[in-house]
Amino acid sequence: MTPERRARLMSVLNKRQNDLTVVMENVFDPHNISAVMRTCDAVGVQEIYVLNTKIPRHKKWGAKSSSSAAKWLTIHQFTDAQACFDELRKKYQRILTTHLSSDAIHLYDIDFTGSLALVFGNEHSGVSDEIRAMADGNFIIPQVGIIRSLNISVACAVTLYEAHRQKRLAGHYDQRRLQDPQLSALLAEWDLKEDDYDR
């Protein structure tokens, strides 16, 4: 690995966050999946969960574009909700879903400096009742319009950037947050990938 390439990869790895993840439950549109992944990469979310209980396992990740974020993320795929949550519970302290309910908290009232998994649901039916029952609560993104729903990749981006804003203020991007074993493994893995940077 050239020093330049190592420096570039490390500059990204040094910003990756170990306490924030995104779960996509039965999200089926490749455009949405691809956009969510790009946003995860952009704010430093390394690990994401794809839970498909009602739609087939995805074969590819809208990866037509050479700049697909998928290859730079660690993607955990599940078809069983309980198995997915068992894994999430090992790594994240709180699991919140996007859902309009009377007890939902406001996006800006979420403390994103804590360990958090965020669940986004299917384009049409949202987060399932099953998943909501397993999670720790719901949150809503404030809206003042007539439609009252956002595209899922938009909802995810607004949420992750509020997380980014809070985490930045809390200094979460100022020092490395991945542990050494994970960081070394990712560096070795990334070194095998073609980098889009110089195209």
Next chain:
Amino acid sequence: MTPERRARLMSVLNKRQNDLTVVMENVFDPHNISAVMRTCDAVGVQEIYVLNTKIPRHKKWGAKSSSSAAKWLTIHQFTDAQACFDELRKKYQRILTTHLSSDAIHLYDIDFTGSLALVFGNEHSGVSDEIRAMADGNFIIPQVGIIRSLNISVACAVTLYEAHRQKRLAGHYDQRRLQDPQLSALLAEWDLKEDDYDR
């Protein structure tokens, strides 16, 4: 108009903002256009500008979905950049483009409580040199990932929700901001539209 319908439409009109707009320059993907419009509706942006100097005029707005935001927005279409900017200058005090440049300001350093037009560019080539030369400056959305670019509808959403966050704190959603003639005209226009709400 039933009192209920009037109340619903007024509740949205009372949150519409008269000092914030979005300009889409040669954005061609209907998914992106549709998602941008939904986000505009969601944060109370009523008027948007579609400037197509390099791609054909759009015939429809990804309006397959009955919940398309397009019909609830005031859409100004231009094919001439100067004519578009002449109109923008009449209504907005500052015009910023999204562009990675050395003099670009940071999203979070923008004062969104002032009168502002935000220009988002083509999916591949971004905002054109021509438009950047006519604008008042560039801004960037902070990113710590390897890809270094966001989907345009994601970039717009992150920007508009930062505007929403600042404007909310500044009380811009607490009292009506549209002037009476515009509000009355929109109410009459909206009354003619089929409302998706009760579907």
